[in-house]
Amino acid sequence: MPVRDLRAISSDERLEADFCIVGSGPAGAAIALELARTKAKVLLVESGGLKRDAATDALNEIENVGRPRVMDQWLVRNRMLGGTSNTWAGRCAAFDDIDYESRDWVPHSGWPFKADELTPYLSRSASRLGLVANIGHMSRSFWNPARERGSKPGIDERLLSSCLWQFSRDASNRNVSVNFAESLSSSEADNLDVILNATVTHVNANQAGTAVESIDVRGLDGEARKISSRCIVLSAGGIENARLLLASNSVHSCGLGNQRNLVGRFLMDHLKGTIGSFDPRKAQALRSWFGQYFIKGPIGNHRTLRGLRLNPEYQRAENLLNGAVFTEEYEFIAPDDPWIAMKRLLRGKPRALRDAVNVGSNLHLVGQGLFQYLVEKSSLPRKLEKLELRCIVEQRPDPASRVTLSTRTDRFGVPLSRIDWKVNEQEQRTIKAIATLMKTEFERLQIEPLLLEGWITENQNLPEYFQDIAHPTGTTRMSADPASGVVDAHCQVHGVHGLFIAGSSVFPTSGHANPTQMIVALAIRLADTLKSRIVNSQAA
């Protein structure tokens, strides 16, 4: 697959394609790879290069006017080949059935289709993401490999039920998780062409604004080029998709696809943070509810993480949003953890005496670890300094939480994103409800006591350390009715023929699941829609 820098392409060369994809993160890369070896000419246009670059990073700058956000944009999105899959953590999950529903206690909720529609695409996303397909935490396909150690009865299933995240695994073992830069680079399809250091600055439509025709791009040196295509997919990320539509204002001053003033609205992220802690010496006693397990997949052992989620019926009864809890162990491993000491001893590194003492004084953990690792296929029990219980909670779609354009511009003259991100009472109530449920359930069952965070026991507002976590969602939401969304159920912008959007910006609601598996599943579905266009155009 040819990968070229825009600067190296002669100005005489006419740039055109059947499908032009903007952005090479998981969304854009998945579509390009699905279109590989078709009869269509596919151009993937990427703002970044093969390596991180300060001038390109600066194009992601934002103006923040709402709730505090992480201001170092590299920590939340990467402008380079492969997009943010260069630094993502690889944690994957699909949405729950309730996430697709129109819930009367969650205004603006409801997807234009049900969960079943995405089932085949979630299965297909597994191979792109290095996951084992179709494992459910309650099914034998999970518990057989995990040696049937299902959750002990006890937790009231009407309130909380078991849930599972799987971690992406890179088959080449060069990275921990799949990096789409490598997936693209290893493709040998000659109908795909990747152009790097090509930043899209404007999407051009016909005079009526009803169909796309081309995009304007700028190279690193500022050179302006045009790429013609009657089918353009914006997959530039949850903030940039909205920014590009708003900035494409040559036909309609409000931007492309924005006659209903919906582009950029309904910005959501996930609220993730600590809600309490357990005695770190009791981590083993909590393994029936939390912890890591390995299951055998096509490319070796795959890491999974268990947690608990709010039961849908309880969400319904209490007007809550969706949310889940899990424990985070790896951030708090004690300096005298016996496994670190053992690794050093095996490698013949110094500190032998101190390491031997650390192993000797934690023999119970070593014995347990060997059993867990060899028999149970779960992770090693680490000696911890702290054991935090964390939550990840959905946000409700709020039209006032939004991306608009700043009066400041980037070096190509494109206005920066002005972000007014809001957190609502319903999210805070959901977090407090999960925390209280966990505490009372663990007390009732006389399991390890959970010490709740002060802001929860004192019923204070969400602390400011609950910031965005790199999951910008909802800014070009999907809807069957053009009056309530930006794209239709096939991700085509309402009223703009040939302009499609991929990524979490099309999610009408955010669920509690990390977004990338859903992004890739929807991208594969969109690629199928585009493929059917090739077939239809050949038949015509």
Ligand SMILES: Cc1cc2nc3c(=O)[nH]c(=O)nc-3n(C[C@H](O)[C@H](O)[C@H](O)COP(=O)(O)OP(=O)(O)OC[C@H]3O[C@@H](n4cnc5c(N)ncnc54)[C@H](O)[C@@H]3O)c2cc1C
């Ligand atoms: C530290 C970290 C950890 C994460 N961990 C997880 C996790 O465990 N699980 C999970 O599900 N998600 C995780 N995420 C989020 C995940 O990375 C994103 O959901 C995913 O990358 C989004 O894919 P995307 O293709 O929509 O956007 P991106 O990956 O952001 O890709 C967008 C691409 O578009 C390009 N682009 C932008 N503007 C333009 C333009 N004007 N012209 C041309 N190209 C443009 C960018 O350079 C980029 O390559 C994490 C993110 C971070 C930062």
